[in-house]
Amino acid sequence: MRWSVERAVVGVVDGGTPSERIAGELRRRIAAGELKPGARVPSTRRIMQEWGVAMATATKVLNRLREEGLVRAVPGVGTVVAAPASAGAPAGAAVPVSAAAPAPAPVKAPASAPVRDAGRAAAATGVRRGKGGERDLGRERIVAAAVRVADTEGLTALSMRRVATELGVATMSLYRHVPGKDELVRLMMDKVFGEQPIPGGPVSDWRTGLAEVSRLQWRIYRAHPWLASTMSFTRPVLAPDAALHTERAMAALVGTGLSGEEMAQASVSLAAFTCGLAVHFEREAQAEQDSGLSADEWMDRLADEDRDRLMADPERFPMFDALARGPEIDMSLEALFAFGLERMLDGVGALIEARGRAGRDG
Structure with a gap:
């Protein structure tokens, strides 16, 4: 049917x-x-x-x-x-919203929304026409254009053809520099991980060192919402700038009494926690694009009676009922990351303490 x-x-x-x-x-x-x-x-x-x-x-x-x-x-x-293509204006160029289609009300970005600079915002207004065309085409330029597309439109919109359109070149010209989309995504991952360099030098203590790496990863995921969904902790891709994060985390644990295996597992577990929570950046960006509402605005529009109906049975949901009667709590992605990171570090600290006791007792 x-x-x-x-x-x-x-x-x-x-x-x-x-x-x-x-x-x-x-x-x-x-x-x-x-x-x-x-x-x-x-x-x-x-x-x-x-x-x-x-x-x-x-x-x-x-x-x-x-x-x-x-x-x-x-x-x-x-x-x-x-807008229709016209002289001096490429197809897809930004135009004022027509009177027949009033502009949607401006929306407030949620605290967890990715921060886009003016260059990325401009990319969303239409197709960029790269200067020089195919003559100046190279891998670095292709990867930068692909990151712009993914940042503004999401990873589902990314294709070799879409990147070629962004650059104003023929699709097949890209393949002389990048063999395909899989390799392009790998290069994009490595580029964005390398945008914010890892601090050098020794760390004051293991906890500070691990937290520093995790917070840096969180900022990168927030700036590039598509990135977290490309990461794999069972089949990792070769991205040297991403691997440096794990290298730095393991180095922070040297001298704590943990074995090499434990240092690697602690470092990767922290990275997996950060990545797993950051996946929601892309989901929220897509939901906001589809609905035109930020997370806060969506919650504000959720009818009070719907919330009341969900919590209508305090015997079945006593904890939710108690929370509803108390002060407002912060369940934003930023708050969950901050809380979860500290608890993950508490767990690593407990393991380090256990290893120290074992060494003293032995």
Whole structure:
């Protein structure tokens, strides 16, 4: 039934993939003026609901329209219709939102949202046209463009074609410098880990040294929300600048009485905790883009009766009931990271103390 509805709505003959048919319908709406420049187009979740397709298909639809210059991503707003190409203005350039499609109300970024500088914000307004084109193309320039795309549009929007569009070059020209997307992502990881150098010199104590590394990783993940989802602690990729973080953490534990295995496990466990919590940066950025609401604004709009209904049974949820009656508590990502990091370090400290007692008793 969903397939029949989709075919009827899209209004095209059989043939082509679902993403092509949906993209064709959205092109028709844009061409007919139903979606005017500056108007929000359906989000990935809306496409999934309206046409009954998977997230991957919905993502392909928006990526295809971005590559064609018909839409552009605006952080905190969503994907909007781009201005028609005109002399002196490339397709996808930023334009004022039309009167028929009023601009969404400005939203306040949550405390956990990634901090983007003016250069990244400018990247979200449309396709960048790199100076020099293919003549000046090199690996470093390609990787920098890929990071811009991932920072502003998310990792799902990243493709070799999308990076080529960002640079204003032919897609195939990228392959002379980078063999494919997997290698590109590896290079992106190494680049962003190397953006903020690890402090050198000896640390005053092991706890300070470990905390320093973890907080640095947290800042990097916050600046690049897509990064945490690319990390693997079972199949790590060769990224020297990322490996330096583990090297520094293990060095901080030298002389504590831990074995080499324990130093490695403690260092990687801390990195995994930081990464696992940082995954929510990307999820929140996507949710904010789809809804146009920050986490705080979303909570404010959650009806009081819905919250009351969730906690309507104090016998079943006595702890939640007690919390609801007390002062407001901070459950932001920043607060959870700060609390969790200290408790992780407490655990390492307990292990170091145990090893010290064993050595004294022995």
